[in-house]
Amino acid sequence: MSRHSCIFLILAIVGASNLSMAQQAQVIDKVAAMVGSNIILQSEIEMQYAQYLAQGNKADEDFKCYILQQQLTQKLLAQQAAIDSIDVGESEVDDNINSRLRYMSSQAGGQERLERFLNRSLLQYKEEMRPSVYEQLKANKMQQNIVSGIDVTPLEVKRYFESLEKDSLPYFNTEVEVGELVVYPQLTREEKQQYRDRAEELRKQIADGADFATIARLYSQDGGSAPYGGDLGFSTRDRYVKEFSAVAFRLKPGELSQVFESEHGFHFLEVLERRGEEARVRHILIQIKPTQASLDRAKKHIDSIYENVAAKKLDFYTAATLYSDNKETKYNGGMLLNMENQQSRTTLIPADKLDASVFTAIDTLQPGQYSRPASFTDQTNKTGYRFTYLKSRTAPHQANLEQDFAKIKEAALDDKINRKLSEWFEGRRKVTFININDAYYDCDDLKIWLKDSGGEAVAQQ
Template sequence: MKKYISLLGIAIATIIGLQSVYGQGRLVDRVVATVGSSIILQSDVEMQYAQNLAQGMKPDDDFKCYILQQLVTQKLLSQQAAIDSIEVSEAEVDDNLNRRMQMMVRQAGGKERLEEFLNRSLLQYKEEMRPNIAEQLKAQRMQQTIVSKIAVTPAEVKQYFESLDQDSLPYFNTEVEIGEIVIKPELTKEEKEQFRNKAEGYRQQVLNGSDFGTVARLYSEDGSAPYGGELGFATRDSYVKEFSAMAFKLKEGEVSPVFETQFGFHFLQVLQRRGEEVNVRHVLIKKKPTSASLQRAKAKIDSIYDKVTDGKLTFHSAAVLHSDNNETKFSGGMITNQEDGSPLIQIDRLDKETFTAIDPLKVGQYSKSFLSSDQTGEQVYKFIYLKSRIAPHKANLEQDFAKIQEAASQDKVNRTLSEWFEQRKVGTFIDIKEDFLTCDELKLWLNNTDDVIAQTSFP
């Protein structure tokens, strides 16, 4: 945490330095690039550099070349977005700004400390950032439009693979295809009562005059606690139904009763309404498993395990009927590789518990049940099915088609964007000040070249 605060200090010092220097007239801000009818100022580059420092990047003046390149491409994309009538809503800009501010608040160690660093309120800082964020979002949407219809055929995948240096193909570690059945410990009504009472106690503090934000910062078990429990503007479908029903029922300033969701017991306060959106803050007390609930979960999963291994129930059916992991149960418990969507996962990407469970198994076998954690960090019981295991090997089309297809698709996206930028570059006046032309990546914009501009993308 100290590392991030230190880097944030550098970033904020950069921002404050810019404000004082430009604001007092000792140095005139200057245009460092012109793209069509738009200009890019030195302060634009410095502000984005400061933001990257605030997000943990180590100081590196060469990175300013990359920032200016991104700003040039942003201008080209946003100008085309205006021509194509591509817009972004105020709500989208607000959501993006809120996420950025939350990250900076977290890394600064609190809202008050960040405002002290900035020498201004977060509201003022957000308003200053708003035009650039709106332009970034338009550029992103324009880029998505350019590449939205790109697809690669099997023939193109084969052609891409054959174009690679066959002596430099990647070597893949052992890969496995696995499934899981997960059972979460369920609390009885009596076991839940202690957590409901805890939440109610904090609610009474608020009703008796304690500041809601302070109570949230001190006691809430949600990620919003450092921000006083504030969640920012969101639509009705942004929350689980119980939370949404409460948030959209109350009047501004009203504090809700304690209510339960899948995450635990909450109470909330509506801060502001804006059309179909609402900004609330809340306190969450999570439900934690008791020893008795863990024993019941262990008994349940062992019963399922016995039925599967005895042949009374298929693994697929057992997962659909009984697993508490909603992300895998409807695929029969099978886990998907989140990186490329394939069913194969390299063993070095598995968590230690799963690796230990499947390491001694033969294909087609099941591990014994074991205590683990789900994606939210909550304790669960699970057992694993090893469907297949592929030995280490050099990349090939037969075993690695999905990975090669993804690489071929990305290559096609990069080439399409490069061609688009090349066309716009030819038809657009672009001027970059000489001191930035020491950067090779910026020379591309002024020379007649067919080099790929694949790095200019907006994720």
């Protein structure tokens, strides 16, 4: 998504939220439901519904039923968490809120822009979010406690699979296990010197009185921050690469750093503000471009690795761990992970989910074969060389225990967890006062909540 479309999305959400709040003037005190002594206001439902619409979803009044159902669930969990003395620390709440605000700021193009969109300071917005985030985190902890320790045995997996209707078993398309070994060109100190000199020249201009923001807009090669004068907003040290964090969190506000190198190129930065564990900095980046000589060296290096692997003098997993420059895969023996299924960290990837260039590289390979080294450009426009390994290819098939045990085990575990949660909610619902406004009486999502409970879960007139 482009920066402009991200900004438009946030503007739309904020605009819809403001419109929603104006429309809520007449219903702001209306109670949508009660769970024990906790109330859910209609205004909360309307606010979430406005955000749902602002994200491009079609109008659907029934979605309000789903929102209320989620709110009821959260209230019930949080209420039980209080009874069981399950609490959430201030630091956990702060970390969660800060993470959300960092994401929102990055989408908006910086803290100042986000504050303009919200029509309030982030500090004010942070305090407004705190009660809701606190309750949500407590509810999450309670749910984790309920299902902690749940696992499934191979026999349970088999029974779960056998209980499924044969006609409804899922059909899996072609899946592959793929590895890659990547080599990026490494420049010598002499080859890098021209880029360091350029960064030093720009730093000197600022030290001599030139405006940092103007120089950043004109010359910084960080496309994300250059339009905003190099301003990166408030962030914690874990957001940056270690070389950048080491400098940013050592300096005092107003200090201009020396030029330093990271994997992104040569930088220098200025600390604008410090706020607890966060720092607001702006920087200028000069990217390092590979020379033809460095590309030739990288090609020669990867060709040598490929020859040793193809000749079975070195196995692929060891070679990737020792020589690959892809930090995301090298410690996994070079194997790509299915990023849509991060919990199980499976290496089985649907062929249609592969990057187009990777698919092309393995399309004609047989399991156990390697593509020849070829140049490529990664998602950050960094040029390098790689060769690809096809470990396995599974033909399209209907789910079966032999080929799909891991997937079926995951489904069986989910089913067991869901049944445990359903039993818990049913037990708590029966002994908890639940009162729902009659406007939601026809909601299918809420039928279970409208049954008799310890508090007569009746419609509120």
